Amino acid sequence: MFAIGMDVGGTNLAAGLVNDKGEILQKLEKPTIAFRAPEVVMDDMADMVRSLAEAAGGLSEVSSAGFGLPGVVDMKRGVLVFADNLGWQHIDIVTQMHERLGLPVFAGNDANVAALAETKAGAGAGVNNSVMLTLGTGLGGGIIIEGKIYTGAHYVGGEIGHQIIEVNGRLCNCGVRGCFERYASATALIMAGRHALAENPNGAIGRAAGGSAEAVTARMVVDLAKSGDRQASAIWEEYLHYLCSGMVSLVNLFDPEVFIIGGGVSSAGDFLLTPLRERLPKMVSFRDAPQARIELATLGNDAGIIGAAMLGLYT
């Protein structure tokens, strides 16, 4: 049997026909054209599922369809509570898609389904408890407990980026000060890079960015740190310390088998992994206990599709 998974983004709808090994056999992409009436977008989504099902020999060959959505999802009732990027609120997406498709339908938060995919078919394959950190514009991720997505009592848990690691610290988009996201996302590296450029326009960061704060990227900072530039190295060092600190809390609270690191910053590879693997075990409360592995995500952007397709298996 096959399942169909769809990553519903603010920009694109990306769907895939997925086999029971979590491999994508065929992919389909279409612009979302967000802020249309949800019913119209859902019609498009149903068309995409049907097209992919044809490739599998028809809807009868498909065990379920799953949707990863960019917002808060009440997984039990199958309701998208809200998704700012889509402009949607209180959409009973599971019922509505089931009416269109006649298939078992599942829905989850996009970052959470990506964590599920990485845990089942990616970096964490074989593991039951994992925490995924997506170090991108924000700091997202997901928590897998006993092989399932954990979202808590009101579907707002698992917001790893919004643990407070610095009381009265940097102001977060969520309105609170000191969130992990402000210190350990790719954005945090960019902000630190801009600050360095302002302080020393003729430094390596300033030169790489052509003197323009807007041109500073996280990759630029990481690459200069790799090359040994003093300013970039200091930024990277501070970044690692904050990232480690947030991960210490996650160990002391969740004690996962594995951390899976994805998102833009994870492209730093061993330059990121090696210090994390070295430092984290020295900072957790129980240093004699077996330690969580730390791995890079392996599925890239496909994780959203694969995880959505897996919802029917692990819900």
Next chain:
Amino acid sequence: MFAIGMDVGGTNLAAGLVNDKGEILQKLEKPTIAFRAPEVVMDDMADMVRSLAEAAGGLSEVSSAGFGLPGVVDMKRGVLVFADNLGWQHIDIVTQMHERLGLPVFAGNDANVAALAETKAGAGAGVNNSVMLTLGTGLGGGIIIEGKIYTGAHYVGGEIGHQIIEVNGRLCNCGVRGCFERYASATALIMAGRHALAENPNGAIGRAAGGSAEAVTARMVVDLAKSGDRQASAIWEEYLHYLCSGMVSLVNLFDPEVFIIGGGVSSAGDFLLTPLRERLPKMVSFRDAPQARIELATLGNDAGIIGAAMLGLYT
């Protein structure tokens, strides 16, 4: 049927015969005399279980015996990994007590079983997901997920007091800086009270403590804050802010149905609860979602016995 639960402390062994409503029908207490050979202490523990069983009509009337232990417990294998207060390491307590008693035997961490008791038969009765915070000398507690104690992959999760809320902050006993425990335990109030006394020996705190730093208690600081003393109020205000901040992280990560607050500081009652209930919903990431209730623990010291007795039901 009855179950027997025992709170194994460094000072006392406290056991109880517990009915299926989580009520203690009979209690027994004995000094632990820690640092004796574990086998000798376990003989004492077995004697206590047998005595209590007699009151129930014999061991055949007892469905299981559970032990709450002051250390890291591998609940699946039934092994106490270590307990500093007892001087024990790698004790296969479940096997050993089963050999002595012939009953189904269970073991868990003492703070975790107290959280289980409060969730099932105390402040959280009827709830499936809860976080208990014990605001005492340290900041302990436990996490209940889907009605069971959550300890993670290596039995070292649920260490609520060791989330980092202030990177590079106050040094914790665990060797790391900035742990929640350093800011939100009763000890944190005492330390702040001593600091205030040193700064202003003639202030209300100084007078209440007779000028002696050693005499400062958390209760003293709370009572003076209640009475409106400026110095004590400032300490209490800061304490609440730190406590709230740690709880924000716990909402954003675990999203519990209820927080249960125990330990010495919880005797402040509404003076503690009212500001927490007011502020927490304004600080969490999803302020429109249903919010966790915040309640005071109701079982007091009995929670350890009751929770240990419940291990047979909820493991």
